[in-house]
Structure formats: structure tokens, C-alpha cells
Amino acid sequence: MTRLLAGSYGPDNPGFPSGKDPYTERLMKRLAAVTASLGLAAVTACAGGTGGGAATDGGGGLYTTVDALKPGIDANAPINPFNPKGNAFQGYNVQWLGWTKNHLTDPNQFYPGVAKSWEIAPDQSSITIRLHPDGKWSDGAPITSEDVKLSIGLAYTQGGTAYALDPSASGTASDIKVIDDKTIKISQSAKSPNSTFVRGIMETFVVPAHVWKGVLPADFWDRLKATRTPGPQADAARAEITGLADKVISFAPAKDVSAGPFVLQRVNPGEALLVKNPYFHNAANVAPSRVKILNYTGNEQIWNYLIAGKLDSAPFTAVPADVMKRITRTPGNAVVRGYSPVGNALGFNQSKKPYDNVHVRRGLAHLIDRGKVTRIASPEGGAASVTTSGMHREAAKAWLGDGLGALDPYAADPVKAEQELKAGGMRKRDGRWVMPDGSPWKMTIHVPASFSDWLAGAKAVTSQLNDAGIDAQVVTTADYPLYLEELTAGKYDVGFWLVALGPAPYNIYQRLYGTANGWQLFGGTLRHVPPGKEGNWMGGPETLKAEGGGTVNPGELTLKLNSASPAEQKKIVATLARVANQDLPVIQMWDYVNTQFVNTTRFTGFPADDSDTLRLSSGVWLGLGMIKKR
Amino acid sequence: MTAPTIAAGGARATLRRNFWRGVWRVLRRKPSRMLGVAIMILFTLMGVLGPMLYPERLPRDDNALYGPPSWAHPFGTDFEGTDVLALVITGSRYVLLTGLVTAVITVALGTGIGLFAGFRRGRWDSVLMRITDMKLTIPGLPLLLVLSTVWKFSSPLAMGLVLGLLGWGGVARAVRAQTLSLRERGFIEAARGLGLSTPHIIGRELLPGMAPFIAMNMLIAVTGAVYAQVGLFFLGVLPFEANNWGVMLNLAVFGGGALTTTAALPYLLAPLLAILLLTLGIVLVVDAMDEIFNPRLREE
Numbered sequence: 001m002t003r004l005l006a007g008s009y010g011p012d013n014p015g016f017p018s019g020k021d022p023y024t025e026r027l028m029k030r031l032a033a034v035t036a037s038l039g040l041a042a043v044t045a046c047a048g049g050t051g052g053g054a055a056t057d058g059g060g061g062l063y064t065t066v067d068a069l070k071p072g073i074d075a076n077a078p079i080n081p082f083n084p085k086g087n088a089f090q091g092y093n094v095q096w097l098g099w100t101k102n103h104l105t106d107p108n109q110f111y112p113g114v115a116k117s118w119e120i121a122p123d124q125s126s127i128t129i130r131l132h133p134d135g136k137w138s139d140g141a142p143i144t145s146e147d148v149k150l151s152i153g154l155a156y157t158q159g160g161t162a163y164a165l166d167p168s169a170s171g172t173a174s175d176i177k178v179i180d181d182k183t184i185k186i187s188q189s190a191k192s193p194n195s196t197f198v199r200g201i202m203e204t205f206v207v208p209a210h211v212w213k214g215v216l217p218a219d220f221w222d223r224l225k226a227t228r229t230p231g232p233q234a235d236a237a238r239a240e241i242t243g244l245a246d247k248v249i250s251f252a253p254a255k256d257v258s259a260g261p262f263v264l265q266r267v268n269p270g271e272a273l274l275v276k277n278p279y280f281h282n283a284a285n286v287a288p289s290r291v292k293i294l295n296y297t298g299n300e301q302i303w304n305y306l307i308a309g310k311l312d313s314a315p316f317t318a319v320p321a322d323v324m325k326r327i328t329r330t331p332g333n334a335v336v337r338g339y340s341p342v343g344n345a346l347g348f349n350q351s352k353k354p355y356d357n358v359h360v361r362r363g364l365a366h367l368i369d370r371g372k373v374t375r376i377a378s379p380e381g382g383a384a385s386v387t388t389s390g391m392h393r394e395a396a397k398a399w400l401g402d403g404l405g406a407l408d409p410y411a412a413d414p415v416k417a418e419q420e421l422k423a424g425g426m427r428k429r430d431g432r433w434v435m436p437d438g439s440p441w442k443m444t445i446h447v448p449a450s451f452s453d454w455l456a457g458a459k460a461v462t463s464q465l466n467d468a469g470i471d472a473q474v475v476t477t478a479d480y481p482l483y484l485e486e487l488t489a490g491k492y493d494v495g496f497w498l499v500a501l502g503p504a505p506y507n508i509y510q511r512l513y514g515t516a517n518g519w520q521l522f523g524g525t526l527r528h529v530p531p532g533k534e535g536n537w538m539g540g541p542e543t544l545k546a547e548g549g550g551t552v553n554p555g556e557l558t559l560k561l562n563s564a565s566p567a568e569q570k571k572i573v574a575t576l577a578r579v580a581n582q583d584l585p586v587i588q589m590w591d592y593v594n595t596q597f598v599n600t601t602r603f604t605g606f607p608a609d610d611s612d613t614l615r616l617s618s619g620v621w622l623g624l625g626m627i628k629k630r
Numbered sequence: 631m632t633a634p635t636i637a638a639g640g641a642r643a644t645l646r647r648n649f650w651r652g653v654w655r656v657l658r659r660k661p662s663r664m665l666g667v668a669i670m671i672l673f674t675l676m677g678v679l680g681p682m683l684y685p686e687r688l689p690r691d692d693n694a695l696y697g698p699p700s701w702a703h704p705f706g707t708d709f710e711g712t713d714v715l716a717l718v719i720t721g722s723r724y725v726l727l728t729g730l731v732t733a734v735i736t737v738a739l740g741t742g743i744g745l746f747a748g749f750r751r752g753r754w755d756s757v758l759m760r761i762t763d764m765k766l767t768i769p770g771l772p773l774l775l776v777l778s779t780v781w782k783f784s785s786p787l788a789m790g791l792v793l794g795l796l797g798w799g800g801v802a803r804a805v806r807a808q809t810l811s812l813r814e815r816g817f818i819e820a821a822r823g824l825g826l827s828t829p830h831i832i833g834r835e836l837l838p839g840m841a842p843f844i845a846m847n848m849l850i851a852v853t854g855a856v857y858a859q860v861g862l863f864f865l866g867v868l869p870f871e872a873n874n875w876g877v878m879l880n881l882a883v884f885g886g887g888a889l890t891t892t893a894a895l896p897y898l899l900a901p902l903l904a905i906l907l908l909t910l911g912i913v914l915v916v917d918a919m920d921e922i923f924n925p926r927l928r929e930e
Contacts, residue, residue, distance in 0.1 A: 320894070376695060466687050
């Protein structure tokens with residue numbers, strides 16, 4: 001904290017060159033004197049206790065927040081966006097080409113990032129990106145197409161939808177053409193155009209070539225080309241490129257050279273301090289002169305920061321109802337809510353009995369009162385799902401329109417539940433449901449122990465099922481990675497599962513009819529693997545009977561979403577929603593509500609309810625010039 | 631032959647009577663000791679009879695999530711509207727049974743190994759003490775965290791067994807030290823001289839001298855086991871049981887925000903109070919035991 005106070009006003013701060021702000025200097029001297037007299041403890045209290053400090057930093061003010069993507073700041077991590085622990089804060093000191101709006105139906109809508117504008121070919125086979133003409137790095141060097149090209153090369157070492165090295169993968173950037181200093185065109189392989197390509201390209205971190213150029217070998221682009229040729233040399237080239245991944249992740253630039261509105265000045269285990277980047281193309285509209293990103297390791301810390309009024313904004317945080325009341329009592333604090341393309345569901349392993357029977361799944365859906373479950377599990381950050389469609393209610397409304405009302409809502413109805421369970425062959429003995437052969441039915445719902453809302457939700461579900469005569473219990477797994485590992489290995493009968501992860505409809509239905517349910521894309525060909533193999537834990541059938549006759553292969557339809565026209569996509573989504581509603585591979589429990597917090601004491605101009613910018617970090621709000629000093 | 635046997639039996643009965651009279655006197659001397667015994671009896675009854683007082687599935691009130699304390703719910707309700715006191719009482723059996731199993735295993739293993747090593751000395755002593763040293767160097771909590779990924783500890787016996795197997799090292803070392811000291815005393819020399827068997831010497835001569843120490847260790851092991859298992863449940867590494875005290879603490883803090891606002895505070899305080907009371911009861915009884923078994927502390 002002491003270092004932070006001293007350094008914030010020092011000559012090494014590019015945002016506040018020494019001597020240009022006499023008031024700041026005066027105050028700094030006064031602060032230094034106070035620091036000397038009161039000692040370390042007093043300074044710590046002073047630095048930690050203020051959320052504003054507007055008068056001490058050249059008038060721009062200090063903006064304090066937490067980064068949802070960086071729980072647990074690692075002061076020793078490199079300033080590297082490819083490193084998961086890296087001190088590169090999205091929207092602040094690291095930029096994508098464009099910021100995804102997460103539009104309900106169109107995944108290709110973006111706010112400008114390093115790119116000022118872009119043109120997408122009608123068949124989405126290419127994207128031409130124009131950079132901000134006055135865009136510069138924080139060291140004054142211009143941001144050029146070569147920076148973007150090198151960043152794409154670095155992204156190839158990490159893989160991803162647009163940067164897959166498999167020649168048969170669809171949606172990869174196959175041709176990168178620098179048109180001029182500020183224009184670059186990227187095309188995807190013509191054989192299999194994919195609608196996720198554009199988003200994959202726009203979500204590329206851009207890093208300065210003059211800092212990173214030594215990380216990739218001189219013949220990198222030749223090697224990349226070689227990966228697309230037939231023969232053993234392609235495998236060798238692929239191995240060489242993926243072998244660079246660790247080198248890229250561990251690369252540590254000596255200092256931060258940022259394309260964003262801020263540049264990292266210093267970081268300690270408690271916080272990261274960033275100062276305004278005077279070379280940022282929109283610097284004139286970036287209000288705060290400094291940003292402090294506080295460390296946190298649990299939600300409770302964020303609650304306490306909010307109650308103390310320290311944070312100017314906080315991303316989505318799970319909050320109990322009483323804590324929410326306390327947070328909103330703090331002067332200036334306000335809650336904004338918006339759409340978040342995330343839902344939560346009870347997923348079934350259909351290779352396990354009795355969950356292979358659709359009537360049993362439907363019976364369970366009729367037994368669960370989702371409203372009550374949501375009120376217990378996520379009273380402030382969730383809304384009970386209106387039905388199971390595979391989509392968040394907002395996306396479902398946009399895609400299905402009136403068709404949403406035609407889906408079975410699976411309202412809590414014990415009579416219907418009993419009919420369905422009996423249709424599924426289940427029997428009732430002494431008031432308790434048993435398996436068709438008379439053996440006991442013990443339903444075990446798995447959740448990771450660290451997700452308190454899932455845990456409370458699962459407990460609420462088991463309580464309701466126990467009331468209805470089903471012997472149900474919750475079993476926790478120590479952490480989320482282990483949970484996913486065991487779930488994927490087919491060790492669980494029933495577990496909580498994230499769904500509706502949009503905005504692209506392909507991504508939404510991948511959660512139900514993708515790898516987790518047996519559909520694998522190999523060499524451009526889709527195949528269905530047996531339950532328990534290669535990540536197929538849901539174990540559903542390859543084809544399903546559609547309403548009105550005929551069969552549907554939902555995995556095939558999901559894949560088609562990638563290359564279909566918007567009109568075709570709408571038809572496919574309608575079919576998949578009906579199939580999911582009828583077949584219930586999962587029972588959707590609640591849709592997440594993007595509940596965020598802002599404090600208008602020091603800054604104004606925060607996004608309103610339902611703004612699409614709520615799905616982006618506050619660094620993006622600052623870079624776009626939305627936030628104004630009060 | 632009959633008369634001396636009857637006389638010996640009568641003497642033992644008199645000794646027993648005198649012992650219990652002594653116990654009663656020691657307990658009465660300080661009211662806090664009586665309180666300790668009362669607390670222990672209360673927890674024993676809670677563990678044995680508590681779960682029988684409530685239905686298998688505790689009732690919930692959907693309109694009273696994190697309800698405040700009231701006559702109906704002295705410690706309020708939890709996130710589902712279940713009475714917190716009922717959760718504490720029904721959850722006590724797992725906690726206490728685990729504590730008991732842990733204590734028995736800790737003491738049985740620790741005493742057995744310590745006595746054997748101290749009495750036999752030589753190679754047996756070296757081997758057993760090296761094993762004990764190795765055991766003492768293994769950090770308990772990290773090992774439990776690793777074990778919890780492969781073993782779910784759904785039964786208190788399994789939990790108690792693991793905690794007991796991890797906790798005997800200290801007792802073994804201390805018992806061995808006592809044994810080494812006692813075996814050189816005159817009465818042991820005399821017993822050897824009389825040609826009494828080793829089991830007799832260990833069982834009748836050595837063990838009674840160490841009984842108070844062992845008994846006190848046993849009670850202290852109960853508190854250690856309660857802390858360890860509640861801690862593991864609190865960390866969320868063990869299976870979910872809504873009425874487990876550690877799970878209650880976890881959900882009160884991380885789900886209910888009990889350290890931030892007051893709504894979930896009773897939900898946090900109830901299991902904490904139970905742990906505190908249990909510890910207090912054990913400490914007070916240990917204080918009484920110390921005087922009962924240690925003649926130097928007797929004030930008469």
C-alpha cells in the first residue's frame with residue numbers, strides 16, 4: 001500500500017508527468033509528510049480506505065473495481081494475456097480486436113476494440129479489419145496490422161475455434177493478408193465456412209509486435225502453412241507450433257505496453273494499479289486517471305468492498321438476499337441487471353437407469369418447483385427457467401417468438417409427475433418410489449462444493465423429491481475441475497450442468513447435443529460415440545423421434561447451425577428447442593440474471609438495466625468513454 | 631480357599647465404592663466440574679436420542695428462509711427454512727460418534743504401541759518409534775484433503791477410523807516415555823523378581839499408573855476429532871449433509887453471508903456454540919479427572 005501511494009504520484013507515472021500538475025505535487029508532498037509522521041499503518045489505512053481520491057490524481061479520479069476474470073491477483077505473474085494468471089486485465093491494459101456484444105441472436109455484433117471497423121463477407125468467409133488510424137501503444141509506437149498478424153500467430157500456439165491446427169477443422173483463419181499498416185484481411189478455409197469464425201477472430205488479444213516478436217520463430221508462417229499440407233511434415237509442423245504454447249504463456253515483457261485505455265503501473269498481492277494510457281485513441285473520453293483492481297478470492301470479499309462503498313463497479317457476483325439489502329444501503333450503490341447467456345440445469349446420464357427413460361425425466365421435471373428452488377439457490381442472480389428449451393428465456397423469446405409458449409412448461413404438478421413416473425415403469429411402495437424391478441431408487445445429485453448456489457439448489461431439489469417419495473441426496477465434489485472430470489468420465493447419474501451458453505446458437509446447443517452427449521467432429525465428419533466414451537457422459541440416443549413423425553439427429557442439426565443462413569438457423573433452433581423440450585436431456589432450473597453493482601458517488605454514465613455493455617468488463621465501458629467523472 | 635476369595639472380592643468392592651465417593655467429592659468441590667459432567671451427559675443424550683426426536687426429513691418453511699430466532703426456532707432457520715436447532719441436534723450423532731471412534735482408536739493404538747515399545751525397548755522400540763516419527767511428520771490436514779478425493783467418509787466410523795489412524799503418534803510417544811520411566815521403578819523390579827508374567831506387569835502394574843493420562847488424552851482426542859471433521863466439512867471437501875455442523879458453518883458463511891450481515895448469523899452461531907459447549911464440557915471433566923487420578927492434587 002505504501003509503495004502504491006508513493007508510486008501513484010511519481011515521475012514514472014505516464015498519466016501524470018511530474019511538474020504538470022502543481023496541485024497534485026503539493027498534495028503529494030503533504031501526503032508524504034503525513035506518511036512519514038503516521039507510519040506504515042496509517043498509510044495502509046489511508047490507501048485502503050478510500051475509493052475516490054479524486055483530488056489527488058490530476059482530477060481524473062481513481063476508479064476502483066474487481067476483475068471477474070482474475071480472482072486472486074498474482075503479483076509475480078507476467079503481463080501476458082495468454083497466461084491465465086497474467087496481469088493483463090481485459091478492457092483495461094489488454095484489448096481484443098472487438099468486444100462481443102453477446103447479442104441475443106446475432107453473435108457477430110461487436111464494440112470497437114483495437115479495430116475501429118470491420119467488414120464481414122456475406123458468406124462469413126472473411127473479415128477485413130481496419131484499425132484506429134490514431135491507435136498507439138502506451139509507449140507511443142503505432143498499432144499496426146503487423147501487430148495483429150503476430151498476435152494471430154501467437155493465438156495459433158494456444159489453439160481455439162479460429163486458430164485450430166487441424167486442417168479439417170472448420171472456421172479457422174487460413175489466410176492472413178496485411179493490406180496496409182492499418183488494414184488486415186483474414187479468411188477462413190473455403191471448404192467449411194463456419195459462423196463462429198468472425199467471433200473467433202474478433203476475440204483475439206492484440207499484443208505489440210516490437211515486444212513479442214522474439215517469441216515466435218522467424219519461419220513461423222512457413223510452418224503454419226506446412227500444417228495444412230498433406231503428409232508427415234504437417235504433423236511435425238503442428239507439433240512444433242503447439243510446442244511453442246508454453247513459451248508464449250511464460251513470456252514476461254519487462255514492462256506493460258498496452259493498447260488499452262490503461263497501462264499497468266504496479267501490482268502487489270492486494271491490488272493492481274493501472275494509470276491512464278495517454279496514447280489511447282479515445283484517451284480524451286476516458287474519465288479516470290487511475291484504476292485500482294482489488295484482489296479477491298471469494299465473493300465475501302466483494303460483498304465487503306461493496307458495503308464499504310469502495311467499488312465504483314463490480315461484475316456479476318452471487319449475493320444472498322440480506323447482503324444485497326445491506327449493499328444497496330451504502331450511499332451511491334445501485335444494482336443494474338441485464339441478460340447473461342448462461343443457464344443452469346439438472347443434467348442426466350442416460351446410460352444409467354432409470355434416467356434413460358424419458359417418462360422418468362419428465363416425471364422429475366413435474367415434481368420440481370423451479371420457482372422455489374431458485375428462490376433458495378439464487379434469489380438475486382437467477383430467474384426460474386420458464387421451461388426447458390436449451391436456451392436462456394431471453395434468447396428463447398428472440399429465437400422462438402410465439403413458439404416459446406407452445407413448449408411444455410413442465411409446471412410443478414404431482415399428478416402429472418405420478419402419471420409420467422408410472423409410464424416410465426416406476427412403482428410406488430409404502431409411499432416411496434422404487435425401480436421397475438422393485439429395487440430401491442436412490443437418486444444422487446452431484447454438485448461441486450465450491451458453488452454455493454448450485455449446492456443450495458441441489459439440496460432444495462432433493463428436499464422436494466424426498467417429499468414426493470423419491471429417495472434423493474446431494475453429493476459434493478471438492479472442486480469444479482474434479483467435478484467436470486468425474487462427470488465427463490460418466491461417474492455421476494445426475495449433476496448440475498451449465499446450459500444456454502450463447503450467443504451463437506451452435507454454442508447454445510453444443511451443451512445439449514455436442515461432445516457431452518456423444519457427437520464428435522473428426523476430420524470434418526460428425527460421428528456419435530457410445531456413452532461413457534470420449535466425454536459422452538449424457539449418453540442420449542443418436543436420433544430422436546420428432547413431433548409429428550420422423551426422426552431427428554440433434555447433433556447433426558446443431559452442427560448445421562454453424563454454416564446455416566439466419567433464416568435456416570431460426571428453423572433449426574425451433575426444431576432443437578422442441579426436441580430438447582420433449583426429450584429433456586436436462587431440466588433447466590434457472591437462468592442467470594446478470595446482476596452487477598455500480599456506485600455513482602464518484603462516477604456516472606454506467607450502463608442501464610439490460611444494456612449489452614453489462615456483458616463486458618468495466619474496462620471496456622471506460623475505453624468507450626461511457627463513464628464520466630461526477 | 632473360599633474365605634480369602636470373598637475377602638479379596640469385598641476389598642475390591644470397598645475400593646470401588648471409595649473411588650466413586652472420591653469422584654463425587656471431587657466433582658462437588660467445584661460447580662464447574664458438575665457443569666462439565668452435565669454438558670457431557672447432554673451431548674451424549676443428544677447424540678443417542680436427538681435424531682429420534684425429529685422426523686427423518688426435517689420440515690421446511692418456504693416462507694422463512696434464514697428466518698430470525700423465535701420461540702419456534704430458537705436459532706432461526708437455514709437457507710431452506712429448516713429449524714437450525716433441529717439441524718444441530720440431528721447432526722450431533724455423526725460428530726460425536728466420529729469423535730468417540732477417533733478417541734478409541736487414537737488411545738488404543740497410541741497406548742498399545744507406546745507401552746510395547748517402552749517396555750520391550752531395543753529393536754522393537756527403535757522400529758516402532760521410527761514409524762511413530764514418520765507418522766508425526768506427515769501433515770494431517772493435507773493428507774485428509776487428498777484422502778477426501780478418493781474416500782467420501784459418509785460413515786462416522788470411516789471418518790473416525792481415518793482420524794484415529796492419523797492421531798495416535800503423540801499418544802504413543804508420551805506413553806512410551808512414561809513406560810520407560812515406570813519400568814525402572816522398584817514395584818516393577820519387584821514384580822519381575824516375583825516372576826509375574828509380562829502381560830500381568832503391563833496390564834496390572836504399568837497401565838493403572840498411566841490410566842489418568844490415557845483417559846485425559848482420550849477426551850482431548852474427541853475435541854481434536856470434532857475440530858478436524860468440522861473443518862473438513864467446512865472446507866467443502868467431504869460429502870454434503872445439511873445437518874453436519876461443518877456444512878452448516880460453510881453454508882452460513884459462503885451461502886448466507888453470516889460474516890457480512892446478520893440474517894444467517896444464528897445459522898453460523900448454533901453449530902459454533904455446540905462445538906464450544908462440547909469443548910468446555912470436556913475441559914471441565916478433564917480438570918476433574920486430573921484431581922481424581924492424581925493424589926498430589928487431592929485436597930484432603
